[in-house]
Amino acid sequence: MTIVYRTATPPLDECLDVYRACTLGARRPVNDRERMATMFAQANLVVGAWDGDHLVGLARALTDMAYCTYLSDLAVRESHQRQGIGRGLIAAVRAAAPQATLILLSAPQAVDYYPHIGFTRHESAWTIRPDQPVHRETP
Numbered sequence: 001m002t003i004v005y006r007t008a009t010p011p012l013d014e015c016l017d018v019y020r021a022c023t024l025g026a027r028r029p030v031n032d033r034e035r036m037a038t039m040f041a042q043a044n045l046v047v048g049a050w051d052g053d054h055l056v057g058l059a060r061a062l063t064d065m066a067y068c069t070y071l072s073d074l075a076v077r078e079s080h081q082r083q084g085i086g087r088g089l090i091a092a093v094r095a096a097a098p099q100a101t102l103i104l105l106s107a108p109q110a111v112d113y114y115p116h117i118g119f120t121r122h123e124s125a126w127t128i129r130p131d132q133p134v135h136r137e138t139p
């Protein structure tokens, strides 16, 4: 099997199919087509892993191309996992912005994956969801 990594956004339906073919499908709004379309339209670095004309994996990232790259989604079809495709997608994302540090939030299923391939856990990462308020300073 020869996998080709292409830095270009694949057709939305093929992307949705990849999410649904692995556990990331349960963690992204795959049934909200419009939102997913926006997620892909506004991401500025998307890599597809192609087995011929079959999309078998993807990476969806936002990067400033110089300092930081947020890797939001990394997904490989269950049928194609543990064959080096995840690693290949990460390599392609890094190659597109070689000066940038890669930042991501791991899905529970992948918490052992990232340290295994060389990522360092960051102890001071913080998030705030859209429905959470920023606390006002107390007087």
Ligand SMILES: CC(C)(COP(=O)(O)OP(=O)(O)OC[C@H]1O[C@@H](n2cnc3c(N)ncnc32)[C@H](O)[C@@H]1OP(=O)(O)O)[C@@H](O)C(=O)NCCC(=O)NCCS
Pocket (backbone or CB within 6 Å): 022, 023, 024, 072, 073, 074, 075, 076, 077, 080, 081, 082, 083, 084, 085, 086, 087, 088, 104, 105, 106, 107, 109, 110, 111, 112, 113, 116, 117
């Ligand atoms: C996590 C994921 C992207 C890994 O992709 P992959 O193509 O299967 O991984 P690779 O083949 O590149 O694996 C590289 C190495 O990590 C290991 N590995 C793969 N998945 C692993 C996991 N979940 N936990 C620990 N190690 C893992 C492989 O065995 C391989 O080890 P080796 O080089 O020592 O033989 C893929 O399993 C996936 O899509 N999972 C579901 C969605 C998900 O959780 N995505 C992450 C969202 S943050």
